Amino acid sequence: MHALLERFFPERRVFLRSDKDTRFIRLRPHVQLIAFGGSTLIVAWAIIATAILLMDSIGAGNFREQAKRDQRVYEARLNHLAQQRDARAEDAMAAQARFNASLEQISRMQSQLLASETRRRELETGIEVIQTALRRTMKERDTARIAENELRLALSETPGSGLPGDSDGASDNAVDMLATVLSETAAERDRIMAEARDALEQADEMAFQIRWMQDQNDQIFRQLEEAMTVSVKPLDKMFRSAGMNPDSIINQVRRGYSGQGGPLTPLSFSTKGEEPSPDAMRANRILNQMDRLNLYRIAAEKAPFAIPVKKAYRFTSGFGYRRDPKTGGRRLHQGVDFAGPIGTPLHATADGVVTHAGWSSGYGRLVKIQHEFGIETRYAHMSKIRVKSGQRVSRGDRIGDMGSSGRVTGPHLHYEVRVGGKAVNPMIYIKAANDVF
Numbered sequence: 001m002h003a004l005l006e007r008f009f010p011e012r013r014v015f016l017r018s019d020k021d022t023r024f025i026r027l028r029p030h031v032q033l034i035a036f037g038g039s040t041l042i043v044a045w046a047i048i049a050t051a052i053l054l055m056d057s058i059g060a061g062n063f064r065e066q067a068k069r070d071q072r073v074y075e076a077r078l079n080h081l082a083q084q085r086d087a088r089a090e091d092a093m094a095a096q097a098r099f100n101a102s103l104e105q106i107s108r109m110q111s112q113l114l115a116s117e118t119r120r121r122e123l124e125t126g127i128e129v130i131q132t133a134l135r136r137t138m139k140e141r142d143t144a145r146i147a148e149n150e151l152r153l154a155l156s157e158t159p160g161s162g163l164p165g166d167s168d169g170a171s172d173n174a175v176d177m178l179a180t181v182l183s184e185t186a187a188e189r190d191r192i193m194a195e196a197r198d199a200l201e202q203a204d205e206m207a208f209q210i211r212w213m214q215d216q217n218d219q220i221f222r223q224l225e226e227a228m229t230v231s232v233k234p235l236d237k238m239f240r241s242a243g244m245n246p247d248s249i250i251n252q253v254r255r256g257y258s259g260q261g262g263p264l265t266p267l268s269f270s271t272k273g274e275e276p277s278p279d280a281m282r283a284n285r286i287l288n289q290m291d292r293l294n295l296y297r298i299a300a301e302k303a304p305f306a307i308p309v310k311k312a313y314r315f316t317s318g319f320g321y322r323r324d325p326k327t328g329g330r331r332l333h334q335g336v337d338f339a340g341p342i343g344t345p346l347h348a349t350a351d352g353v354v355t356h357a358g359w360s361s362g363y364g365r366l367v368k369i370q371h372e373f374g375i376e377t378r379y380a381h382m383s384k385i386r387v388k389s390g391q392r393v394s395r396g397d398r399i400g401d402m403g404s405s406g407r408v409t410g411p412h413l414h415y416e417v418r419v420g421g422k423a424v425n426p427m428i429y430i431k432a433a434n435d436v437f
Contacts, residue, residue, distance in 0.1 A: 005029030078314055106290065113220050113283065120213050127206050134199040141192040235296040241432035249373065250295045301395055302372040304349035304429050308379060308415050313340040316412060319425040334423035335416035342383050342411045344402035348393045349377055357389045364406020367399050380414035381406050
């Protein structure tokens with residue numbers, strides 16, 4: 001081995017001379033081999049490291065450019081979403097205005113319907129009275145005609161009767177009396193016939209008024225049915241889109257509002273034991289729809305069909321698995337994040353009772369609100385809490401301010417919706433209400 005190395009690395013001596021002495025260092029072949037190998041490794045490492053640094057610098061530049069492009073695309077997307085949100089907000093306000101106008105129109109139409117129903121019944125009663133008077137008048141007319149005929153017959157038989165004891169003066173008196181009776185009977189007959197004609201004319205006029213009232217009622221019914229269809233169907237669709245059974249929701253609300261005499265008292269037209277008329281059945285259907293609409297309105301206030309942030313915000317994270325911004329690992333994000341300035345007002349998304357208002361590990365300053373139907377909402381990372389545990393709140397009430405308390409990377413609101421203790425996507429409720437509110 002030494003002889004082989006001598007061929008490539010012959011032994012060398014390095015002389016070190018001083019003023020008084022001369023020394024040398026012997027470089028054996030294996031020492032030269034080690035030195036050459038070490039130098040080669042150092043040079044190779046330097047070359048590779050330089051190449052890696054150059055590639056990393058070039059890649060970092062490309063990555064920064066890509067990040068800037070992604071940021072511009074993201075910002076453009078956010079601006080587009082903000083515009084869509086503003087448009088949806090305007091549409092929601094317009095829909096709410098239309099909804100309120102429809103309710104006002106329904107209230108007016110209901111009053112007109114009740115008034116027209118009362119008027120129709122009065123007209124029917126008047127017609128019955130007129131018909132009774134007409135039948136009595138016709139009966140009296142027939143009686144008067146019979147009496148007239150009997151008197152005429154008696155008058156015609158009187159001059160030739162030849163009764164004893166009669167005189168010409170008595171006959172004249174009898175004729176005058178019969179003439180007077182006939183004249184009164186004729187006048188009574190004419191009066192009765194005139195009253196009968198008047199009664200017939202009034203009956204025709206009242207029948208015309210009844211037909212006109214029926215046409216007007218039919219028009220009011222159609223408008224009410226259209227208004228109820230426009231008002232009830234979007235609410236029904238909203239609850240179904242949120243995965244809530246409308247019938248179960250309505251039954252639960254009705255149980256909670258079962259007091260009689262209030263706005264939720266079921267209304268219906270009495271039939272007094274008779275077979276209900278088509279108009280009565282139609283009116284009862286509309287009143288039932290109005291009752292359902294009112295129950296829907298109450299249920300909508302008790303479910304989180306709203307956005308907790310009403311001022312400008314950025315939607316920064318959705319519901320589902322994502323990369324943890326702190327640890328870098330993959331974990332389930334159980335809510336949605338709305339980013340905005342510290343101090344942005346936060347509002348309750350539905351009526352309910354505050355069950356927690358204080359510090360919670362990871363959540364920071366946290367507010368929990370328990371709603372109807374087993375729904376709970378959570379508002380985390382607040383800078384300030386404005387409610388207390390046990391306090392009852394309504395939709396839109398300010399419950400706190402946006403902040404960065406707890407486990408966060410910046411100021412934002414972490415908003416959760418839980419049904420039966422299980423986290424669900426809050427956007428299901430927010431999107432379901434876009435077509436209504």
